[in-house]
Amino acid sequence: MTAKRKPLYTVVIYPDWCKGCGICAAFCPKKVLRIDHQGKARVDREDECINCGFCELHCPDFAIVVRPRNGMGSSFPEPIPGTAATPCAPPGAAASPPSEAAQSPEPKKA
Amino acid sequence: MAEVTQLIHQYLRHNKKFPLVFCPGCGIGIVLGSLVRSVHALGIPKDDMAVVAGIGCSGRIAAYVDFNTVHATHGRALTLSTGIKMASPHLRVLTVMGDGDALSIGGNHLIHAARRNIGVTALVVNNFIYGMTGGQCSPTTPFGSYTHTSPQGQMEKSFDVVEMARAAGANGVYRGTVFHAKALDGLLQRAMSRPGFNLVEVLTPCFTQYGRGNKFRSPVEMFQWLKDHVVPREVYDKLDDKAGKIPMGIFVENDEPGLEQRHAAMRQALADKGGAGS
Ligand SMILES: Cc1ncc(C[n+]2csc(CCOP(=O)(O)OP(=O)(O)O)c2C)c(N)n1
Ligand code: SF4
Ligand code: SF4
Ligand code: SF4
Numbered sequence: 001m002t003a004k005r006k007p008l009y010t011v012v013i014y015p016d017w018c019k020g021c022g023i024c025a026a027f028c029p030k031k032v033l034r035i036d037h038q039g040k041a042r043v044d045r046e047d048e049c050i051n052c053g054f055c056e057l058h059c060p061d062f063a064i065v066v067r068p069r070n071g072m073g074s075s076f077p078e079p080i081p082g083t084a085a086t087p088c089a090p091p092g093a094a095a096s097p098p099s100e101a102a103q104s105p106e107p108k109k110a
Numbered sequence: 111m112a113e114v115t116q117l118i119h120q121y122l123r124h125n126k127k128f129p130l131v132f133c134p135g136c137g138i139g140i141v142l143g144s145l146v147r148s149v150h151a152l153g154i155p156k157d158d159m160a161v162v163a164g165i166g167c168s169g170r171i172a173a174y175v176d177f178n179t180v181h182a183t184h185g186r187a188l189t190l191s192t193g194i195k196m197a198s199p200h201l202r203v204l205t206v207m208g209d210g211d212a213l214s215i216g217g218n219h220l221i222h223a224a225r226r227n228i229g230v231t232a233l234v235v236n237n238f239i240y241g242m243t244g245g246q247c248s249p250t251t252p253f254g255s256y257t258h259t260s261p262q263g264q265m266e267k268s269f270d271v272v273e274m275a276r277a278a279g280a281n282g283v284y285r286g287t288v289f290h291a292k293a294l295d296g297l298l299q300r301a302m303s304r305p306g307f308n309l310v311e312v313l314t315p316c317f318t319q320y321g322r323g324n325k326f327r328s329p330v331e332m333f334q335w336l337k338d339h340v341v342p343r344e345v346y347d348k349l350d351d352k353a354g355k356i357p358m359g360i361f362v363e364n365d366e367p368g369l370e371q372r373h374a375a376m377r378q379a380l381a382d383k384g385g386a387g388s
Protein backbone atom coordinates (compact mmCIF):
# COMPACT_ATOMS: atom_id res chain seq x y z
CA MET A 1 0.00 0.00 0.00
CA THR A 2 2.80 2.37 0.76
CA ALA A 3 4.65 1.66 -2.47
CA LYS A 4 3.81 4.64 -4.67
CA ARG A 5 2.82 3.49 -8.05
CA LYS A 6 0.74 5.38 -10.51
CA PRO A 7 -2.90 4.36 -10.25
CA LEU A 8 -3.95 2.30 -13.23
CA TYR A 9 -7.50 3.53 -13.13
CA THR A 10 -9.15 6.77 -12.24
CA VAL A 11 -12.27 6.62 -10.14
CA VAL A 12 -14.34 9.78 -10.34
CA ILE A 13 -17.36 10.60 -8.20
CA TYR A 14 -19.86 13.12 -9.46
CA PRO A 15 -20.90 14.63 -6.13
CA ASP A 16 -24.01 16.42 -7.39
CA TRP A 17 -25.56 13.10 -8.29
CA CYS A 18 -24.29 11.03 -5.36
CA LYS A 19 -26.85 10.43 -2.62
CA GLY A 20 -24.43 8.81 -0.21
CA CYS A 21 -26.28 5.50 -0.11
CA GLY A 22 -22.99 3.72 0.61
CA ILE A 23 -23.42 0.79 -1.78
CA CYS A 24 -20.18 1.53 -3.62
CA ALA A 25 -18.16 1.85 -0.43
CA ALA A 26 -19.67 -1.24 1.19
CA PHE A 27 -19.07 -3.62 -1.68
CA CYS A 28 -15.86 -2.34 -3.27
CA PRO A 29 -13.55 -5.36 -2.94
CA LYS A 30 -10.51 -3.13 -2.47
CA LYS A 31 -12.05 -0.55 -0.13
CA VAL A 32 -11.22 2.23 -2.55
CA LEU A 33 -14.25 4.27 -1.60
CA ARG A 34 -15.75 5.64 1.59
CA ILE A 35 -18.58 7.95 2.56
CA ASP A 36 -17.22 11.28 3.84
CA HIS A 37 -18.63 13.51 6.56
CA GLN A 38 -20.78 15.32 4.02
CA GLY A 39 -22.49 12.07 3.13
CA LYS A 40 -20.92 11.74 -0.29
CA ALA A 41 -18.80 8.97 -1.67
CA ARG A 42 -15.10 9.79 -1.78
CA VAL A 43 -12.20 8.09 -3.52
CA ASP A 44 -9.66 7.19 -0.88
CA ARG A 45 -7.26 4.68 -2.33
CA GLU A 46 -7.48 5.02 -6.06
CA ASP A 47 -4.27 3.10 -6.62
CA GLU A 48 -5.87 -0.02 -5.16
CA CYS A 49 -8.71 -0.06 -7.72
CA ILE A 50 -8.79 -3.21 -9.83
CA ASN A 51 -11.40 -1.93 -12.28
CA CYS A 52 -13.87 -4.63 -11.31
CA GLY A 53 -16.66 -2.25 -12.21
CA PHE A 54 -18.88 -3.10 -9.27
CA CYS A 55 -19.29 0.49 -8.15
CA GLU A 56 -20.04 1.76 -11.62
CA LEU A 57 -22.61 -0.95 -12.28
CA HIS A 58 -24.30 -0.63 -8.89
CA CYS A 59 -24.37 3.08 -8.25
CA PRO A 60 -28.13 3.69 -8.57
CA ASP A 61 -27.48 7.31 -9.48
CA PHE A 62 -24.80 6.93 -12.15
CA ALA A 63 -22.48 9.02 -10.01
CA ILE A 64 -19.28 7.00 -10.52
CA VAL A 65 -16.99 6.67 -13.49
CA VAL A 66 -14.08 4.24 -13.51
CA ARG A 67 -11.72 4.44 -16.39
CA PRO A 68 -8.27 3.33 -17.36
CA ARG A 69 -5.52 5.90 -16.89
CA ASN A 70 -4.57 5.81 -20.51
CA GLY A 71 -8.16 5.93 -21.73
CA MET A 72 -9.20 8.39 -24.40
CA GLY A 73 -11.15 11.49 -23.51
CA SER A 74 -13.01 12.27 -20.33
CA SER A 75 -15.81 10.03 -19.21
CA PHE A 76 -16.89 12.54 -16.62
CA PRO A 77 -20.70 12.45 -16.64
CA GLU A 78 -21.37 15.50 -18.73
CA PRO A 79 -24.52 15.31 -20.81
CA ILE A 80 -23.50 13.87 -24.15
CA PRO A 81 -25.78 14.48 -27.10
CA GLY A 82 -25.74 10.99 -28.52
CA THR A 83 -27.38 8.65 -30.93
CA ALA A 84 -28.04 4.98 -30.44
CA ALA A 85 -25.04 4.00 -32.49
CA THR A 86 -22.22 4.75 -30.11
CA PRO A 87 -18.58 3.92 -30.52
CA CYS A 88 -18.54 2.34 -27.05
CA ALA A 89 -18.05 -1.37 -26.75
CA PRO A 90 -21.36 -2.89 -25.70
CA PRO A 91 -21.00 -3.21 -21.95
CA GLY A 92 -22.53 -6.30 -20.46
CA ALA A 93 -22.67 -7.96 -23.85
CA ALA A 94 -20.42 -10.67 -22.58
CA ALA A 95 -22.50 -11.04 -19.41
CA SER A 96 -23.14 -14.48 -18.07
CA PRO A 97 -26.17 -16.24 -19.59
CA PRO A 98 -26.65 -15.14 -23.21
CA SER A 99 -24.34 -14.99 -26.16
CA GLU A 100 -25.98 -16.75 -29.08
CA ALA A 101 -29.42 -15.24 -28.66
CA ALA A 102 -28.25 -11.76 -27.84
CA GLN A 103 -27.83 -10.56 -31.40
CA SER A 104 -30.45 -8.24 -32.73
CA PRO A 105 -31.59 -8.38 -36.32
CA GLU A 106 -31.87 -4.60 -36.56
CA PRO A 107 -29.02 -2.71 -38.12
CA LYS A 108 -27.46 0.00 -36.04
CA LYS A 109 -28.66 3.50 -36.77
CA ALA A 110 -26.19 5.43 -38.84
CA MET B 111 -15.90 -0.85 -17.49
CA ALA B 112 -14.82 2.51 -18.35
CA GLU B 113 -17.57 3.93 -20.48
CA VAL B 114 -20.55 2.44 -18.70
CA THR B 115 -21.66 5.58 -16.94
CA GLN B 116 -20.87 7.71 -19.93
CA LEU B 117 -22.91 5.39 -22.07
CA ILE B 118 -25.94 5.60 -19.83
CA HIS B 119 -25.91 9.37 -20.14
CA GLN B 120 -26.40 9.03 -23.86
CA TYR B 121 -29.74 7.39 -23.30
CA LEU B 122 -31.09 9.74 -20.65
CA ARG B 123 -33.31 12.73 -21.28
CA HIS B 124 -31.17 15.65 -20.33
CA ASN B 125 -34.07 18.01 -19.82
CA LYS B 126 -35.10 15.98 -16.76
CA LYS B 127 -33.97 16.95 -13.30
CA PHE B 128 -31.11 14.93 -11.84
CA PRO B 129 -30.23 13.17 -9.65
CA LEU B 130 -33.01 10.65 -10.12
CA VAL B 131 -36.09 11.11 -7.92
CA PHE B 132 -35.56 7.76 -6.23
CA CYS B 133 -34.54 7.53 -2.56
CA PRO B 134 -30.84 6.98 -1.74
CA GLY B 135 -29.93 3.36 -2.37
CA CYS B 136 -33.14 2.54 -4.25
CA GLY B 137 -32.45 -0.28 -6.68
CA ILE B 138 -34.65 1.16 -9.41
CA GLY B 139 -31.71 3.26 -10.61
CA ILE B 140 -29.74 0.05 -11.13
CA VAL B 141 -32.65 -1.42 -13.10
CA LEU B 142 -32.61 1.69 -15.25
CA GLY B 143 -28.88 1.28 -15.86
CA SER B 144 -29.31 -2.37 -16.77
CA LEU B 145 -32.12 -1.55 -19.17
CA VAL B 146 -29.99 1.02 -20.96
CA ARG B 147 -26.95 -1.25 -21.17
CA SER B 148 -29.10 -4.06 -22.53
CA VAL B 149 -30.69 -1.93 -25.23
CA HIS B 150 -27.27 -0.70 -26.22
CA ALA B 151 -25.77 -4.15 -26.28
CA LEU B 152 -28.56 -5.38 -28.52
CA GLY B 153 -27.94 -2.46 -30.85
CA ILE B 154 -31.56 -1.37 -30.82
CA PRO B 155 -31.92 2.20 -32.15
CA LYS B 156 -33.61 4.56 -29.71
CA ASP B 157 -36.50 5.12 -32.10
CA ASP B 158 -37.26 1.41 -32.21
CA MET B 159 -37.72 1.12 -28.47
CA ALA B 160 -41.07 1.70 -26.81
CA VAL B 161 -41.04 1.77 -23.03
CA VAL B 162 -44.43 1.64 -21.37
CA ALA B 163 -44.54 2.09 -17.62
CA GLY B 164 -47.29 1.96 -15.07
CA ILE B 165 -47.67 4.15 -12.00
CA GLY B 166 -45.36 3.65 -9.05
CA CYS B 167 -41.77 4.50 -8.27
CA SER B 168 -40.64 2.04 -10.92
CA GLY B 169 -42.86 3.75 -13.47
CA ARG B 170 -40.60 6.78 -13.25
CA ILE B 171 -38.08 4.89 -15.38
CA ALA B 172 -40.07 5.81 -18.48
CA ALA B 173 -39.64 9.50 -17.77
CA TYR B 174 -35.85 9.29 -17.89
CA VAL B 175 -35.09 7.22 -20.96
CA ASP B 176 -34.87 8.83 -24.37
CA PHE B 177 -37.01 6.24 -26.18
CA ASN B 178 -40.62 6.29 -27.26
CA THR B 179 -42.27 6.25 -23.86
CA VAL B 180 -45.70 6.12 -22.29
CA HIS B 181 -46.40 6.64 -18.63
CA ALA B 182 -49.61 4.65 -18.51
CA THR B 183 -52.27 4.49 -15.84
CA HIS B 184 -51.80 2.28 -12.80
CA GLY B 185 -52.03 -1.39 -13.75
CA ARG B 186 -52.72 -0.82 -17.43
CA ALA B 187 -49.22 -0.71 -18.83
CA LEU B 188 -49.64 -4.11 -20.50
CA THR B 189 -52.89 -3.14 -22.19
CA LEU B 190 -51.22 -0.17 -23.83
CA SER B 191 -48.22 -2.31 -24.70
CA THR B 192 -50.46 -4.88 -26.37
CA GLY B 193 -52.03 -2.19 -28.53
CA ILE B 194 -48.68 -0.69 -29.44
CA LYS B 195 -47.21 -4.05 -30.41
CA MET B 196 -50.21 -5.04 -32.53
CA ALA B 197 -50.24 -1.70 -34.33
CA SER B 198 -46.47 -1.37 -34.72
CA PRO B 199 -44.90 -4.83 -34.57
CA HIS B 200 -41.47 -3.46 -35.54
CA LEU B 201 -41.17 -1.69 -32.18
CA ARG B 202 -39.45 -3.46 -29.28
CA VAL B 203 -41.95 -2.97 -26.51
CA LEU B 204 -40.69 -3.07 -22.94
CA THR B 205 -43.24 -2.76 -20.16
CA VAL B 206 -42.00 -1.63 -16.75
CA MET B 207 -44.25 -2.36 -13.80
CA GLY B 208 -44.01 -2.45 -10.04
CA ASP B 209 -45.17 -5.50 -8.15
CA GLY B 210 -48.40 -3.78 -7.14
CA ASP B 211 -48.86 -2.48 -10.64
CA ALA B 212 -48.27 -5.85 -12.30
CA LEU B 213 -49.93 -8.21 -9.85
CA SER B 214 -52.65 -6.33 -7.95
CA ILE B 215 -54.54 -3.96 -10.19
CA GLY B 216 -52.84 -5.26 -13.32
CA GLY B 217 -52.82 -8.96 -12.42
CA ASN B 218 -55.54 -9.83 -14.88
CA HIS B 219 -53.75 -8.08 -17.72
CA LEU B 220 -50.56 -9.89 -16.82
CA ILE B 221 -52.00 -13.38 -17.05
CA HIS B 222 -53.80 -12.61 -20.29
CA ALA B 223 -50.78 -10.99 -21.89
CA ALA B 224 -48.90 -14.19 -21.05
CA ARG B 225 -51.71 -16.39 -22.35
CA ARG B 226 -51.93 -14.42 -25.60
CA ASN B 227 -48.17 -14.45 -25.93
CA ILE B 228 -48.06 -10.87 -27.13
CA GLY B 229 -44.52 -9.92 -28.17
CA VAL B 230 -43.73 -7.69 -25.24
CA THR B 231 -41.00 -7.85 -22.60
CA ALA B 232 -42.47 -7.32 -19.14
CA LEU B 233 -40.05 -6.04 -16.53
CA VAL B 234 -41.59 -6.53 -13.10
CA VAL B 235 -39.67 -4.46 -10.57
CA ASN B 236 -40.43 -6.33 -7.38
CA ASN B 237 -39.67 -4.39 -4.21
CA PHE B 238 -42.21 -6.38 -2.17
CA ILE B 239 -44.29 -3.31 -1.36
CA TYR B 240 -46.23 -0.31 -2.68
CA GLY B 241 -43.39 2.16 -2.62
CA MET B 242 -44.92 5.29 -4.06
CA THR B 243 -48.11 5.38 -2.02
CA GLY B 244 -46.45 4.99 1.34
CA GLY B 245 -45.73 1.34 2.04
CA GLN B 246 -48.90 -0.72 1.81
CA CYS B 247 -48.53 -4.48 1.40
CA SER B 248 -48.56 -5.86 -2.13
CA PRO B 249 -49.24 -9.35 -3.48
CA THR B 250 -45.52 -10.10 -3.25
CA THR B 251 -45.02 -8.93 0.34
CA PRO B 252 -43.51 -11.98 2.01
CA PHE B 253 -45.61 -13.80 4.61
CA GLY B 254 -44.97 -12.30 8.02
CA SER B 255 -43.35 -9.08 6.75
CA TYR B 256 -44.29 -5.74 8.22
CA THR B 257 -45.86 -2.98 6.16
CA HIS B 258 -48.14 -0.08 7.03
CA THR B 259 -51.18 -2.18 6.21
CA SER B 260 -49.86 -5.31 7.90
CA PRO B 261 -48.46 -3.91 11.14
CA GLN B 262 -48.68 -7.32 12.83
CA GLY B 263 -47.02 -9.09 9.93
CA GLN B 264 -48.48 -10.03 6.57
CA MET B 265 -51.11 -12.73 7.03
CA GLU B 266 -51.59 -13.50 3.35
CA LYS B 267 -49.42 -15.74 1.24
CA SER B 268 -47.50 -14.02 -1.52
CA PHE B 269 -47.40 -14.61 -5.24
CA ASP B 270 -44.35 -16.19 -6.80
CA VAL B 271 -44.11 -14.06 -9.94
CA VAL B 272 -42.08 -16.62 -11.83
CA GLU B 273 -44.48 -19.47 -11.13
CA MET B 274 -47.44 -17.30 -11.97
CA ALA B 275 -46.02 -16.25 -15.32
CA ARG B 276 -45.11 -19.83 -16.09
CA ALA B 277 -48.61 -21.06 -15.26
CA ALA B 278 -50.17 -18.35 -17.41
CA GLY B 279 -48.15 -19.54 -20.38
CA ALA B 280 -45.43 -16.93 -20.79
CA ASN B 281 -42.91 -17.78 -23.50
CA GLY B 282 -39.96 -16.75 -21.38
CA VAL B 283 -39.67 -16.29 -17.63
CA TYR B 284 -36.58 -14.92 -15.87
CA ARG B 285 -35.62 -13.67 -12.43
CA GLY B 286 -32.72 -11.44 -11.51
CA THR B 287 -31.75 -8.98 -8.82
CA VAL B 288 -30.15 -5.58 -8.75
CA PHE B 289 -27.27 -6.97 -6.72
CA HIS B 290 -26.44 -9.32 -9.58
CA ALA B 291 -26.42 -6.49 -12.11
CA LYS B 292 -24.22 -8.15 -14.72
CA ALA B 293 -26.39 -11.25 -14.74
CA LEU B 294 -29.46 -9.05 -14.93
CA ASP B 295 -28.09 -7.45 -18.10
CA GLY B 296 -27.79 -10.89 -19.61
CA LEU B 297 -31.32 -11.92 -18.65
CA LEU B 298 -32.80 -8.69 -19.98
CA GLN B 299 -30.97 -9.01 -23.27
CA ARG B 300 -32.18 -12.52 -23.60
CA ALA B 301 -35.77 -11.62 -22.79
CA MET B 302 -35.74 -8.71 -25.24
CA SER B 303 -34.35 -10.71 -28.10
CA ARG B 304 -36.86 -13.56 -28.00
CA PRO B 305 -40.33 -13.92 -29.53
CA GLY B 306 -43.60 -13.67 -27.65
CA PHE B 307 -44.24 -12.64 -24.09
CA ASN B 308 -41.15 -12.64 -21.90
CA LEU B 309 -41.24 -11.66 -18.26
CA VAL B 310 -38.27 -10.63 -16.15
CA GLU B 311 -38.80 -10.29 -12.42
CA VAL B 312 -36.17 -8.09 -10.76
CA LEU B 313 -35.83 -8.18 -6.99
CA THR B 314 -34.85 -4.78 -5.72
CA PRO B 315 -34.61 -3.15 -2.29
CA CYS B 316 -36.94 -0.41 -1.15
CA PHE B 317 -35.34 0.70 2.07
CA THR B 318 -37.66 3.66 2.62
CA GLN B 319 -40.92 1.73 2.69
CA TYR B 320 -39.96 -1.90 3.20
CA GLY B 321 -36.50 -2.07 4.73
CA ARG B 322 -37.01 0.25 7.67
CA GLY B 323 -40.06 -1.65 8.87
CA ASN B 324 -38.34 -5.00 8.55
CA LYS B 325 -35.21 -4.63 10.65
CA PHE B 326 -32.88 -3.54 7.90
CA ARG B 327 -30.67 -0.69 9.07
CA SER B 328 -29.55 0.61 5.69
CA PRO B 329 -29.99 0.06 1.95
CA VAL B 330 -26.60 -1.65 2.06
CA GLU B 331 -27.99 -4.35 4.36
CA MET B 332 -30.74 -5.02 1.86
CA PHE B 333 -28.21 -5.48 -0.92
CA GLN B 334 -26.30 -7.82 1.38
CA TRP B 335 -29.54 -9.75 1.90
CA LEU B 336 -29.93 -10.20 -1.84
CA LYS B 337 -26.34 -11.33 -2.05
CA ASP B 338 -26.84 -13.90 0.71
CA HIS B 339 -30.26 -15.25 -0.23
CA VAL B 340 -30.52 -15.25 -4.01
CA VAL B 341 -28.61 -17.99 -5.80
CA PRO B 342 -28.44 -19.13 -9.42
CA ARG B 343 -31.08 -21.66 -10.27
CA GLU B 344 -28.55 -24.39 -10.97
CA VAL B 345 -27.10 -23.96 -7.48
CA TYR B 346 -30.53 -23.73 -5.89
CA ASP B 347 -31.65 -27.01 -7.43
CA LYS B 348 -28.76 -28.83 -5.78
CA LEU B 349 -29.25 -27.31 -2.32
CA ASP B 350 -30.30 -29.67 0.43
CA ASP B 351 -31.71 -26.89 2.52
CA LYS B 352 -33.63 -24.53 0.26
CA ALA B 353 -35.27 -22.63 3.13
CA GLY B 354 -34.89 -18.90 2.76
CA LYS B 355 -33.13 -19.12 -0.60
CA ILE B 356 -34.49 -17.71 -3.83
CA PRO B 357 -33.45 -19.01 -7.26
CA MET B 358 -32.60 -16.64 -10.09
CA GLY B 359 -31.87 -17.17 -13.76
CA ILE B 360 -33.80 -18.62 -16.68
CA PHE B 361 -36.97 -20.53 -15.78
CA VAL B 362 -38.90 -20.90 -19.02
CA GLU B 363 -37.80 -20.45 -22.59
CA ASN B 364 -40.10 -21.45 -25.43
CA ASP B 365 -40.10 -20.40 -29.06
CA GLU B 366 -43.81 -19.97 -29.74
CA PRO B 367 -44.51 -17.13 -32.16
CA GLY B 368 -45.99 -14.01 -30.64
CA LEU B 369 -49.58 -12.91 -31.16
CA GLU B 370 -48.53 -10.17 -33.57
CA GLN B 371 -46.64 -12.75 -35.64
CA ARG B 372 -49.69 -15.01 -35.76
CA HIS B 373 -51.79 -12.06 -36.74
CA ALA B 374 -49.42 -11.15 -39.56
CA ALA B 375 -49.45 -14.75 -40.76
CA MET B 376 -53.23 -14.79 -40.76
CA ARG B 377 -53.38 -11.59 -42.77
CA GLN B 378 -50.92 -13.02 -45.23
CA ALA B 379 -52.91 -16.21 -45.59
CA LEU B 380 -56.09 -14.26 -46.23
CA ALA B 381 -54.33 -12.02 -48.75
CA ASP B 382 -52.97 -15.07 -50.56
CA LYS B 383 -56.52 -16.34 -50.87
CA GLY B 384 -57.49 -12.99 -52.35
CA GLY B 385 -59.62 -12.19 -49.34
CA ALA B 386 -59.96 -8.97 -47.38
CA GLY B 387 -56.84 -9.62 -45.40
CA SER B 388 -54.54 -7.13 -47.05
C1 LIG C 1 -56.21 3.40 -10.64
C2 LIG C 1 -55.26 3.75 -9.55
N1 LIG C 1 -55.38 3.16 -8.34
C3 LIG C 1 -54.51 3.45 -7.35
C4 LIG C 1 -53.50 4.36 -7.55
C5 LIG C 1 -52.55 4.69 -6.43
N2 LIG C 1 -51.27 4.09 -6.60
C6 LIG C 1 -50.24 4.73 -7.17
S1 LIG C 1 -48.82 3.86 -7.22
C7 LIG C 1 -49.57 2.55 -6.41
C8 LIG C 1 -48.83 1.29 -6.07
C9 LIG C 1 -47.38 1.34 -6.31
O1 LIG C 1 -46.79 0.12 -5.98
P1 LIG C 1 -45.98 -0.72 -7.00
O2 LIG C 1 -46.75 -0.94 -8.24
O3 LIG C 1 -45.48 -1.92 -6.29
O4 LIG C 1 -44.78 0.22 -7.43
P2 LIG C 1 -43.59 0.81 -6.57
O5 LIG C 1 -43.98 2.21 -6.21
O6 LIG C 1 -43.38 -0.06 -5.38
O7 LIG C 1 -42.44 0.78 -7.50
C10 LIG C 1 -50.91 2.84 -6.16
C11 LIG C 1 -51.82 1.91 -5.45
C12 LIG C 1 -53.41 4.96 -8.82
N3 LIG C 1 -52.44 5.83 -9.11
N4 LIG C 1 -54.30 4.65 -9.80
S1 SF4 D 1 -23.35 4.13 -4.87
FE1 SF4 D 1 -23.46 6.08 -5.98
S2 SF4 D 1 -25.01 7.29 -4.88
FE2 SF4 D 1 -24.40 5.59 -3.54
S3 SF4 D 1 -22.74 6.46 -2.27
FE3 SF4 D 1 -21.76 5.46 -4.02
S4 SF4 D 1 -21.53 7.11 -5.55
FE4 SF4 D 1 -22.99 7.83 -4.03
S1 SF4 E 1 -14.01 -0.58 -9.91
FE1 SF4 E 1 -14.09 -2.13 -8.28
S2 SF4 E 1 -12.15 -1.91 -7.18
FE2 SF4 E 1 -12.40 -0.04 -8.41
S3 SF4 E 1 -13.41 1.41 -7.02
FE3 SF4 E 1 -15.03 0.38 -8.16
S4 SF4 E 1 -15.67 -1.34 -6.86
FE4 SF4 E 1 -13.65 -0.63 -6.13
S1 SF4 F 1 -40.10 4.51 -1.93
FE1 SF4 F 1 -38.90 2.66 -2.23
S2 SF4 F 1 -39.18 2.09 -4.39
FE2 SF4 F 1 -39.82 4.23 -4.13
S3 SF4 F 1 -37.98 5.45 -4.63
FE3 SF4 F 1 -37.99 5.14 -2.41
S4 SF4 F 1 -36.75 3.30 -2.09
FE4 SF4 F 1 -37.32 3.34 -4.25
